[in-house]
Amino acid sequence: MLSLTLTGLKLKNPLLLAAGVMGTTGSSLKRIADNGAAAVVTKSLGVEPKTGHANPSMVEVDCGYLNAMGLPNPSYKNFQQEIDIAQDSGVPVIASIFGGCALDFLEIAGTLDADAFELNVSCPHAHGFGADIGTDPALVEDITAAVKTATDAPVWVKLTPNVTDIKIIGLAAQRGGADAVVAINTVRGMAIDIESGYPVLGNRFGGLSGRAIKPAAIKCVYDLYDALDIPVIGVGGISDWKDAVEFIMAGALAVEIGSAVGNNINIFKYISKDMEAFLAEKEWTFNEIYGMAHKI
Amino acid sequence: MKPVNAVITKVVEETPTVRTFFFDTSFKPEPGQFVMAWIRGVDEIPMALSYNNAITVQKVGTATSALFKLGEGDSIGIRGPSGNGFELKGDHILLIAGGVGAAPLSPLAEKASSQGIKVTTLLGAKTKEELVFRERFEAAGSVMIATDDGSEGIHGYVTQLIPEQESYDRIYCCGPEIMMKKVLDKVEPGKAQFSLHRYIKCGIGICGACCVDGLRVCKDGPVFGGEVLKNSEFGVYRRNECGERVRV
Numbered sequence: 001m002l003s004l005t006l007t008g009l010k011l012k013n014p015l016l017l018a019a020g021v022m023g024t025t026g027s028s029l030k031r032i033a034d035n036g037a038a039a040v041v042t043k044s045l046g047v048e049p050k051t052g053h054a055n056p057s058m059v060e061v062d063c064g065y066l067n068a069m070g071l072p073n074p075s076y077k078n079f080q081q082e083i084d085i086a087q088d089s090g091v092p093v094i095a096s097i098f099g100g101c102a103l104d105f106l107e108i109a110g111t112l113d114a115d116a117f118e119l120n121v122s123c124p125h126a127h128g129f130g131a132d133i134g135t136d137p138a139l140v141e142d143i144t145a146a147v148k149t150a151t152d153a154p155v156w157v158k159l160t161p162n163v164t165d166i167k168i169i170g171l172a173a174q175r176g177g178a179d180a181v182v183a184i185n186t187v188r189g190m191a192i193d194i195e196s197g198y199p200v201l202g203n204r205f206g207g208l209s210g211r212a213i214k215p216a217a218i219k220c221v222y223d224l225y226d227a228l229d230i231p232v233i234g235v236g237g238i239s240d241w242k243d244a245v246e247f248i249m250a251g252a253l254a255v256e257i258g259s260a261v262g263n264n265i266n267i268f269k270y271i272s273k274d275m276e277a278f279l280a281e282k283e284w285t286f287n288e289i290y291g292m293a294h295k296i
Numbered sequence: 297m298k299p300v301n302a303v304i305t306k307v308v309e310e311t312p313t314v315r316t317f318f319f320d321t322s323f324k325p326e327p328g329q330f331v332m333a334w335i336r337g338v339d340e341i342p343m344a345l346s347y348n349n350a351i352t353v354q355k356v357g358t359a360t361s362a363l364f365k366l367g368e369g370d371s372i373g374i375r376g377p378s379g380n381g382f383e384l385k386g387d388h389i390l391l392i393a394g395g396v397g398a399a400p401l402s403p404l405a406e407k408a409s410s411q412g413i414k415v416t417t418l419l420g421a422k423t424k425e426e427l428v429f430r431e432r433f434e435a436a437g438s439v440m441i442a443t444d445d446g447s448e449g450i451h452g453y454v455t456q457l458i459p460e461q462e463s464y465d466r467i468y469c470c471g472p473e474i475m476m477k478k479v480l481d482k483v484e485p486g487k488a489q490f491s492l493h494r495y496i497k498c499g500i501g502i503c504g505a506c507c508v509d510g511l512r513v514c515k516d517g518p519v520f521g522g523e524v525l526k527n528s529e530f531g532v533y534r535r536n537e538c539g540e541r542v543r544v
Contacts, residue, residue: 022504022512024539027529031510043504049538055340056332058498059298059375069503074539193373195301198336200373262502262515 007154007179009092011038013272018258019096026085033089036268044096044120045076054202064210068125068203076108102146110150122160122185124207131160137172144176158182166220167227182233183220210259213237218250225251241274249292299373311426322349326381327404328519332499334373338362342496344400352399379518386465388414394471398428405436420454473544477531485522
């Protein structure tokens, strides 16, 4: 009832694990897939191993979470075995990749064997990477086009909301040949310990995720659906099935779930079951609710 | 939660390398639960609670060295308690502690003793001076000691003290991973619980950096049953801060 094809990938439901969550090891990715996710996205992989920022790297704040992990990863060179383990689950495994220039992206996508690539041009707190690139439409277009020449696998581009108009970056990704865009990455944020005056995160600032950013993400998805011809994958603050339905009505063909996995490792199973029940009760199909907010 | 401000009220030197930091803030932990201790401007690290209001720390790296420079009146940030803690069961339990692994086991010994459970502790360390919480374990039951240099108890490893004929309802173990793996190989796995140490990043079950075979040490653990750990990554490899596999 919820199955669909997303950029050529067959999915049993529209619920995917977001990048950076339970994504450093093959067995943790497999666990999430076994718990109901239709596809899983790895931790963002770079050219060289990276330790990330000092802790605290993630804290709970009002209505969400702040994080500045700092792209810790073992490098794509050490990651094929983890992807292979994750693929044992039978669901598509999407490699999230980052780099400082088009050549980095090209090297990784040209070497790694994954079911799709998600280009992280949107991490808000890694100097020289992520959103430092993803706020520049020309760079986004170039990098996307470069990756497309390196792989036959679908290429998704994950967008930062920390821009004046996300549609401009989405259109650049589309011009570069992206098969889909993913919106949104975290919203730049900061918390200060008032007992000491120290910024709480080791990196001083980071990105906000969780419930607090959902309305911002819904608006981005809504705008991108109008502006683009390629599918939009929605992400940002999904904690229950109602959130997922809202994203799909805004124009997301599928959604990714991240922070909410921490307190509910079985969230994919629950959301999928409850979405099915909701559609049955309303006598709606998935296709009918997809982009519904635009059609009425 | 954001870190709570915890003012240090007392520092006790347990051994030449291990200190206990008492705070003005009391938590209500299950024995085996941990907190994320934030040494401001330096790092945040996972630490077992050795009392309701204290952590016991071995000086091993940047963050612990910075913590050792703090004294009464200074403060750190604390998140937690987190994780699951030990599941106390049975009439006669065996505790196996190596080095600073005694920290989460000592409140378990006291809880068990207060409930009338018979407690036997196998306590190991490099030297006599490095034995942690010997008096607390002795107050809770009987203690057998092993030291690497033979300065106290038997000359050798704590694993050599495990009786061949098992007469314990449950076994609880914390110490260096190689030692814990030896214990796991020697006892009935279903009877034993182990408190694991891994590089913990977010500390709230989201990032997955601390996963052992897909299980999060920070959220699903840090305490795991022997049957879960048998034939797993445990005792074989851990992951460094980058997520690369490193042999134990």
